[in-house]
Every structure is written in structure tokens, then in C-alpha cells.
Amino acid sequence: xxxxxxxxxxxxxxxxxxxxxxxxxxxxxxxxxxxxxxxxxxxxxxxxxxxxxxxxxxxxxxxxxxxxxxxxxxxxxxxxxxxxxxxxxxxxxxxxxxxxxxxxxxxxxxxxxxxxxxxxxxxxxxxxxxxxxxxxxxxxxxxxxxxxxxxxxxxxxxxxxxxxxxxxxxxxxxxxxxxxxxxxxxxxxxxxxxxxxxxxxxxxxxxxxxxxxxxxxxxxxxxxxxxxxxxxxxxxxxxxxxxxxxxxxxxxxxxxxxxxxxxxxxxxxxxxxxxxxxxxxxxxxxxxxxxxxxxxxxxxxxxxxxxxxxxxxxxxxxxxxxxxxxxxxxxxxxxxxxxxxxxxxxxxxxxxxxxxxxxxxxxxxxxxxxxxxxxxxxxxxxxxxxxxxxxxxxxxxxxxxxxxxxxxxxxxxxxxxxxxxxxxxxxxxxxxxxxxxxxxxxxxxxxxxxxxxxxxxxxxxxxxxxxxxxxxxxxxxxxxxxxxxxxxxxxxxxxxxxxxxxxxxxxxxxxxxxxxxxxxxxxxxxxxxxxxxxxxxxxxxxxxxxxxxxxxxxxxxxxxxxxxxxxxxxxxxxxxxxxxxxxxxxxxxxxxxxxxxxxxxxxxxxxxxxxxxxxxxxxxxxxxxxxxxxxxxxxxxxxxxxxxxxxxxxxxxxxxxxxxxxxxxxxxxxxxxxxxxxxxxxxxxxxxxxxxxxxxxxxxxxxxxxxxxxxxxxxxxxxxxxxxxxxxxxxxxxxxxxxxxxxxxxxxxxxxxxxxxxxxxxxxxxxxxxxxxxxxxxxxxxxxxxxxxxxxxxxxxxxxxxxxxxxxxxxxxxxxxxxxxxxxxxxxxxxxxxxxxxxxxxxxxxxxxxxxxxxxxxxxxxxxxxxxxxxxxxxxxxxxxxxxxxxxxxxxxxxxxxxxxxxxxxxxxxxxxxxxxxxx
Numbered sequence: 020x021x022x023x024x025x026x027x028x029x030x031x032x033x034x035x036x037x038x039x040x041x042x043x044x045x046x047x048x049x050x051x052x053x054x055x056x057x058x059x060x061x062x063x064x065x066x067x068x069x070x071x072x073x074x075x076x077x078x079x080x081x082x083x084x085x086x087x088x089x090x091x092x093x094x095x096x097x098x099x100x101x102x103x104x105x106x107x108x109x110x111x112x113x114x115x116x117x118x119x120x121x122x123x124x125x126x127x128x129x130x131x132x133x134x135x136x137x138x139x140x141x142x143x144x145x146x147x148x149x150x151x152x153x154x155x156x157x158x159x160x161x162x163x164x165x166x167x168x169x170x171x172x173x174x175x176x177x178x179x180x181x182x183x184x185x186x187x188x189x190x191x192x193x194x195x196x197x198x199x200x201x202x203x204x205x206x207x208x209x210x211x212x213x214x215x216x217x218x219x220x221x222x223x224x225x226x227x228x229x230x231x232x233x234x235x236x237x238x239x240x241x242x243x244x245x246x247x248x249x250x251x252x253x254x255x256x257x258x259x260x261x262x263x264x265x266x267x268x269x270x271x272x273x274x275x276x277x278x279x280x281x282x283x284x285x286x287x288x289x290x291x292x293x294x295x296x297x298x299x300x301x302x303x304x305x306x307x308x309x310x311x312x313x314x315x316x317x318x319x320x321x322x323x324x325x326x327x328x329x330x331x332x333x334x335x336x337x338x339x340x341x342x343x344x345x346x347x348x349x350x351x352x353x354x355x356x357x358x359x360x361x362x363x364x365x366x367x368x369x370x371x372x373x374x375x376x377x378x379x380x381x382x383x384x385x386x387x388x389x390x391x392x393x394x395x396x397x398x399x400x401x402x403x404x405x406x407x408x409x410x411x412x413x414x415x416x417x418x419x420x421x422x423x424x425x426x427x428x429x430x431x432x433x434x435x436x437x438x439x440x441x442x443x444x445x446x447x448x449x450x451x452x453x454x455x456x457x458x459x460x461x462x463x464x465x466x467x468x469x470x471x472x473x474x475x476x477x478x479x480x481x482x483x484x485x486x487x488x489x490x491x492x493x494x495x496x497x498x499x500x501x502x503x504x505x506x507x508x509x510x511x512x513x514x515x516x517x518x519x520x521x522x523x524x525x526x527x528x529x530x531x532x533x534x535x536x537x538x539x540x541x542x543x544x545x546x547x548x549x550x551x552x553x554x555x556x557x558x559x560x561x562x563x564x565x566x567x568x569x570x571x572x573x574x575x576x577x578x579x580x581x582x583x584x585x586x587x588x589x590x591x592x593x594x595x596x597x598x599x600x601x602x603x604x605x606x607x608x609x610x611x612x613x614x615x616x617x618x619x620x621x622x623x624x625x626x627x628x629x630x631x632x633x634x635x636x637x638x639x640x641x642x643x644x645x646x647x648x649x650x651x652x653x654x655x656x657x658x659x660x661x662x663x664x665x666x667x668x669x670x671x672x673x674x675x676x677x678x679x680x681x682x683x684x685x686x687x688x689x690x691x692x693x694x695x696x697x698x699x700x701x702x703x704x705x706x707x708x709x710x711x712x713x714x715x716x717x718x719x720x721x722x723x724x725x726x727x728x729x730x731x732x733x734x735x736x737x738x739x740x741x742x743x744x745x746x747x748x749x750x751x752x753x754x755x756x757x758x759x760x761x762x763x764x765x766x767x768x769x770x771x772x773x774x775x776x777x778x779x780x781x782x783x784x785x786x787x788x789x790x791x792x793x794x795x796x797x798x799x800x801x802x803x804x805x806x807x808x809x810x811x812x813x814x815x816x817x818x819x820x821x822x823x824x825x826x827x828x829x830x831x832x833x834x835x836x837x838x839x840x841x842x843x844x845x846x847x848x849x850x851x852x853x854x855x856x857x858x859x860x861x862x863x864x865x866x867x868x869x870x871x872x873x874x875x876x877x878x879x880x881x882x883x884x885x886x887x888x889x890x891x892x893x894x895x896x897x898x899x900x901x902x903x904x905x906x907x908x909x910x911x912x913x914x915x916x917x918x919x920x921x922x923x924x925x926x927x928x929x930x931x932x933x934x935x936x937x938x939x
Contacts, residue, residue: 118228125231166214168184200228216238482516525545542572596611630653649691818857858889873893885916
């Protein structure tokens with residue numbers, strides 16, 4: 020698509036995209052559930068905005084937009100059937116009608132009844148009505164606890180350090196009308212139900228179609244029972260068509276076919292399995308064989324009769340296999356998902372690849388396997404066949420051997436995938452966390468990798484499982500399943516063959532937990548476990564470093580953890596670190612120095628400035644960028660607490676440059692990369708360097724490690740844009756920022772508050788009534804009735820009110836506002852904004868102490884470019900000083916604050932006109 024106008028609305032984007040599919044206005048109206056007249060209005064608006072003459076021209080430029088570009092009808096994961104769909108016309112029409120009015124529809128029925136095939140047909144039919152696409156997710160290979168990851172993988176979205184998979188999914192599906200199909204929910208019923216409820220709560224225009232053997236029991240669910248095919252019609256048609264597909268010459272008496280279908284209870288899977296034998300047994304042989312098998316497997320309690328019939332058919336089909344075919348089928352049952360030839364060879368008891376591929380072909384021809392064609396051919400077992408094959412594995416007492424071979428394959432596969440991370444294309448690093456094409460291949464096998472690791476009993480070292488767990492930790496970190504990554508590294512530590520190996524695993528578990536926003540006590544305790552294993556290995560230096568790092572994690576990444584980790588304990592751990600490591604070794608010395616810097620202050624998150632500088636000096640000597648970044652962070656925070664905002668900004672830029680070359684796939688450096696990206700824009704804003712703030716905020720918002728967050732990564736960008744006077748861009752981003760916070764469950768979010776207050780400021784400066792609404796919202800995100808009650812955000816709130824009072828000339832509360840602007844705010848980076856705006860308000864409102872306020876605010880000008888320009892303007896206003904106003908103009912020009920620049924130029928023009936009049 021050509022460049023999209025900035026003012027294009029979401030609905031216009033949807034209409035434009037559908038114009039690209041050559042739909043009529045009536046068709047577009049139907050798919051978007053709006054009137055034809057509304058569509059015509061949007062088309063007229065698009066013609067005007069793009070400056071083109073007709074619909075054809077719009078269609079030629081229609082395509083993906085910057086915001087994830089809706090692609091009508093695109094459902095990743097949607098199966099592509101290779102056979103015709105038989106019958107179910109009435110059911111299909113009824114389901115389609117229900118989907119027009121229902122947001123959650125569940126197709127419920129026994130295994131083998133055709134739920135998946137029906138859902139596939141329904142999804143294919145209705146997909147074009149969902150302009151924002153969606154996904155078709157097969158849950159069969161998904162293990163408990165990984166529903167969200169499976170959906171994220173199918174959607175092709177990636178989480179970040181601050182955004183777990185569920186939030187990414189809600190962000191993706193919450194953009195507009197979308198369709199999510201969850202197939203085969205029955206083995207994950209509770210988790211799938213919770214997932215559906217949460218994702219629907221965050222996506223008001225999402226429709227969910229589920230298939231299961233039981234209903235989800237989610238409020239608003241409409242259950243449609245899927246019955247077997249009716250006899251004397253569709254069931255016989257299905258049999259005849261499938262039989263002719265394998266044996267074109269097949270002929271059978273209608274009565275025999277009817278009896279066969281009746282014996283199979285009209286179950287589509289059973290009918291297809293029986294039809295696959297048509298070529299070798301004929302109709303009479305089919306009927307005779309089926310009769311024997313049914314008698315043999317009939318009876319039992321607690322099993323539905325249809326399930327017994329289906330099991331009988333599978334058992335009968337299994338018995339017709341050659342011994343070597345049965346043996347391979349039993350081995351293949353270990354796979355949770357699809358597998359390729361190499362995987363099949365790895366779990367086969369014996370035989371060359373040529374032998375295995377021959378057996379795979381024979382099993383596919385006999386409908387025991389399903390072939391999935393693609394760049395690499397893969398096969399899978401239908402769920403019911405796999406369940407039967409698992410029974411056979413256990414009956415033959417082969418489970419231990421098969422699982423051992425599966426584990427070996429999984430470890431080798433994971434290691435091979437992990438090696439591709441280092442060879443990733445750096446130009447694509449920000450797109451998928453590592454670049455290259457490793458991620459799609461990982462998504463295909465990850466369920467089997469998880470299942471292989473889960474099959475290993477707890478307790479004791481295990482070399483192969485350890486290798487798999489460690490590789491999974493690395494891969495899931497790169498895939499941005501950050502909490503899962505910490506789990507795998509912890510599992511690796513439990514499986515480690517030696518304490519030395521466990522040291523590395525516990526360290527990575529702690530680092531992944533810190534990056535994954537689950538720092539809490541888990542990261543702290545994981546690092547303590549690392550220290551313990553180092554002690555068992557007799558490595559005092561590593562133990563000292565780990566103890567110091569645990570102290571740093573607790574002091575640096577907690578708001579105030581005193582209840583969980585008393586400060587006295589941290590001091591004890593530091594003393595222990597000093598006693599077990601070699602103080603002459605640079606790595607030990609600097610690790611302890613960093614921890615000392617972070618814990619020496621009188622409050623949490625208040626590092627000692629001198630100790631921080633000392634730690635940074637030591638870190639530079641070690642040439643370790645990770646330790647240097649941690650020490651520089653302490654320098655920045657200490658500088659901020661002391662009011663040295665320019666120093667904090669400069670050091671934050673040094674950190675960003677230092678971490679820019681670090682790996683995006685290594686959890687050992689991830690926390691420094693994430694923290695540097697997160698803080699650099701905030702420090703730039705604090706120093707009033709708005710061009711640097713916008714640049715850094717855009718970088719952070721697009722980086723996959725911390726970016727793409729539904730709201731947090733947008734807040735610094737919106738703030739910087741408003742301060743720069745780019746109100747149109749900021750207000751375009753604001754609704755999505757707010758909607759993302761609501762989809763995340765409306766958590767207390769201090770990081771969001773500056774962005775919300777900035778939007779309130781923009782509306783106020785523009786004279787919009789929306790100012791009051793966004794001001795109230797700022798209190799909501801902080802959990803306060805009034806944002807001014809929050810000690811951390813009060814100075815920025817005072818700044819907004821003071822700036823608006825100056826702009827609007829409303830001075831009723833000027834004296835109180837000025838007093839609050841000059842209050843002490845030791846924990847804020849925004850105090851300079853409050854004092855500059857407060858001083859200008861004192862001048863404009865005519866307060867008697869205005870001159871004194873200007874003097875008191877002078878230090879703010881030394882630390883903040885925005886404050887310097889604002890105070891120069893206030894000085895010019897107080898004294899009629901045109902030189903001061905000219906200096907203000909130059910200041911605004913330098914930082915690109917165009918709204919303030921225009922306001923100040925008006926003052927300069929007015930001062931010149933006034934001077935000219937006086938001279939006459």
C-alpha cells in the first residue's frame with residue numbers, strides 16, 4: 020500500500036483493505052456489520068484523503084497497513100482438506116446463523132464424529148467476514164499450561180519482557196473483528212475455558228469457535244451437538260466416495276453399504292477407516308471383519324457405545340497391518356504433534372530411512388496417518404488412532420524404550436535449533452527475536468520437545484534431559500516465552516550432571532526470571548541456588564559473584580521488597596560474599612562493588628553515588644559490558660536522586676550504546692538490554708532532550724524484547740510527542756495505549772501514568788473537552804482517586820495543571836499550584852517540569868513572589884532543556900526582555916517543541932509591536 024494518511028481511522032483502514040479484495044459496497048457492509056450508506060461515506064472519505072479518482076485506484080493501493088494490516092479471510096493454521104466435504108447442510112446453516120449473533124460457539128461431540136472437519140468448513144466460509152483475520156489452533160499436540168503459547172505461535176506474534184503471550188494475543192485479536200478456532204479442547208478443558216474467557220474479555224469483537232468432547236462452560240457459550248452422519252443418506256455417500264478414492268472399481272450392494280454404515284453408527288472417522296480397506300477386502304470382507312471385531316471388543320463399562328464402535332474399527336484396522344507397520348505405528352504414538360521423516364527414523368526400533376519412509380507411505384495409504392504436505396513432508400496421527408496406539412505400546416511394554424528414543428530425538432532437535440540462533444540474520448533480529456527462519460520450525464516441534472522433557476521423572480541427574488531442558492530454556496527465551504524459559508532452566512539445574520553445570524543453569528533461570536517480569540523472590544532465590552551449587556563445586560569466586568548478584572537483583576529490581584527480603588539479610592549475604600571470594604580477582608571485586616552501591620542508600624532504589632562511580636570504574640577495567648551496564652544504571656539512578664538529570668541522561672545513552680550490540684537471545688545479558696531500552700527514553704524526557712526521547716522511545720517500542728507492549732512501551736513515546744507538540748501523532752496512539760491497558764485487566768501501572776497525563780495536557784492545550792476524561796484516567800491507572808495523590812506522579816500532574824493554567828489564563832488556584840510545583844519530590848524525574856511551569860504561572864498570574872520563584876527554579880534550567888526554554892520565556896514575560904524571549908525561541912527550536920515555539924513567537928511578535936507603539 021502507498022503511504023497511509025496519518026488521520027486514517029480504523030474503520031477506514033478496514034474498508035480500504037476490503038476494497039483491495041474487489042468487494043462491492045454491499046459486501047463490505049455485510050462483512051463489517053455496518054450500513055451500505057456508511058461504507059459509501061468511508062469510500063468518499065478515502066478518495067479525498069488519498070487524492071485519487073475512483074474505487075479502482077483505491078483498490079490498487081489497498082494492502083497491509085502499518086498496524087498489523089488486517090487481511091480478510093486469513094486464518095493461520097486453517098487445515099486445507101484434500102477430500103470433499105459430505106453432508107451436514109442443515110447443521111452448517113444453523114451454525115453459520117448462530118455465529119452471526121454469538122461470540123462463542125462450541126461444537127461438541129464424541130471423538131471421530133467430524134467436529135474438526137465441520138469447524139474447518141465453517142471457518143473457511145466465515146473467514147472473509149473477519150477483516151482482522153484470526154487463527155485456527157489445533158490443541159491436540161499442546162500440553163497443559165501451553166494453550167496461550169500455541170495460539171501465539173499460530174498467530175505468529177511474539178511476547179516481550181513485559182508482555183506474556185496472553186497479552187500479545189489480546190493485543191493482536193483485539194484490533195477488530197477476528198475469529199479464533201480452538202480445535203480439540205477436551206484434554207485442556209479447564210485451561211482452554213479460562214483462556215477463552217480472558218481473551219474474549221479483552222477482545223470485544225472476537226468470535227471464538229471451539230470443538231470439544233465437552234462444553235467449555237464459559238458464560239455466553241452456545242453449544243451445538245455434532246451428531247454422526249445420518250444413515251440412508253450422508254453416511255453411505257461418504258463411504259462410497261472414500262471407497263472409490265482408494266478403489267475406483269469398487270462396487271457394493273447398497274444394502275451392504277447401509278449395513279456397514281449402521282454398524283459404524285454413522286461415525287465419519289470409522290466410515291473412512293473402513294472405506295480405506297475397500298480395495299483389499301471388498302464389501303463382504305469389510306462387513307465380516309467388522310462383525311468379528313465388534314463382537315471381540317464389545318462390552319465394558321463407562322464407555323459410550325459409539326466410542327466402543329470406533330475403537331473396534333481402529334483395532335480391526337490395526338490388526339490388518341503388517342507386523343512392521345504395527346511396530347512403527349506404536350513408536351509414532353509418542354509424538355504429540357506432526358513429525359518429519361528424520362523424527363520418525365529417530366524413534367523407529369530399527370530400519371533405514373528408506374524403510375521407514377516406505378512404512379510411512381503404507382500407513383498413510385491405510386488412513387492410519389495423515390500426510391501434511393509442505394516444504395518438508397510431515398505426518399501426524401489422528402487423536403483417536405494415537406490413543407489406541409499408546410495402548411498398544413503399553414501392552415507390548417515398549418513405552419520406556421520409545422520414550423528414551425523420543426527424548427534423544429528431542430534433545431538433538433533442540434540443540435540443532437539452538438545452534439541456528441547464533442547464525443540468525445541480524446537484519447531481522449528485531450522482527451522475531453533472532454532473525455532467520457528458526458522460529459517456524461521451533462513452533463512445529465515445541466510441543467514434542469516439552470512432552471519429551473515432561474516424560475522424564477523428577478529426581479537425579481540425567482544427561483540427555485539436561486541438554487534438552489537447557490536448550491528449551493534458550494529457545495523459549497528467544498521465542499519470548501520468558502516465564503517458561505525460567506522454568507526450563509530451573510529444570511535443567513535439577514537434571515544437571517554436575518554442580519558446575521547446575522551453576523550455569525541456576526544463573527540463567529534467575530536472569531530469565533528477571534527479564535520476564537517475574538523477578539520477585541524467584542529470581543533472587545534462583546541466584547542463591549546458583550551460589551549454593553558453586554559452593555558444592557568448591558568454586559568460592561563464583562559463589563561470591565552469585566551471592567553479590569542475588570543482592571543486586573533484590574535491591575535493584577524491587578519496588579520495596581522488605582517484607583519478602585529484609586535488608587538485614589542482604590547485608591548478611593554481602594558479607595558472606597566478601598568472605599568466600601578472592602578480593603583480588605576483578606570479577607569478584609566488581610560484582611561486590613555493584614551490590615554495595617545498590618544497597619548502601621537509605622532507601623530501596625537509592626544507590627550510593629560514590630559507590631556507584633567506584634563500581635563503574637572497576638567494571639570498565641574488567642571489560643564486562645553486562646557488569647558495566649549494571650553499574651552505570653546505579654550511576655544514573657543516583658544522579659537522578661541528586662537532581663543531576665543531564666548526567667543520568669548521558670549515562671543512559673552510554674548504557675544503550677553498550678547494550679546495543681548484545682545478543683537478543685541470551686538471557687544472561689537480557690536484563691541489561693531490556694532495562695537500558697526501557698530507561699533511556701525516560702531519562703531523555705527528564706533532561707528535556709525531546710529529539711533523543713522520541714528516537715529512543717520509538718526504538719524501545721519496536722524492539723521485540725520490551726516493545727510491542729499493549730501500553731507500557733507507548734507511554735514514553737506519547738509523552739515525548741506531546742511535549743514536542745506533535746499532538747496529532749500522540750492522540751492517534753492514545754486510544755490504542757488505553758485499550759491495551761484495559762485488555763491487560765486494568766493493572767496498577769505507574770509506567771503508563773505519564774503518557775495518560777500527557778494526553779490530558781494535549782487535549783487541554785487544544786481546548787478539547789477530553790482533557791477531564793484523560794485526567795481522571797491517570798488516577799485510574801495509579802489506583803488513586805486523583806493522580807495528584809500519587810507521590811511519584813504528583814510533580815508531572817502539577818506540571819500539566821500549571822501549564823494549562825498559563826495557556827488558558829485560569830488563575831483561581833494559581834497560588835496553590837505554584838506552591839505544589841516547588842514542593843520536594845525526591846523520587847521524581849519530573850520535578851524540573853513542575854518548577855519551570857510553576858514559575859511561569861507565578862509570572863503570568865501576577866503573584867508577588869514571581870521573581871523569587873524564577874530564581875528558585877533556575878537549577879531546573881541547568882538540568883532540563885524544556886525547563887530552560889520555559890524559564891527564559893517566563894523571564895521575558897516578567898521583565899519584557901526580548902533577548903530572553905529570543906533565547907526561549909532558540910531553546911524550543913533546538914528541542915523541536917513546536918507548540919511552545921509558536922506560543923513564544925507570538926509573544927515575541929507582541930513585544931515588538933508594543934515596543935514600536937511606544938517608540939511612536
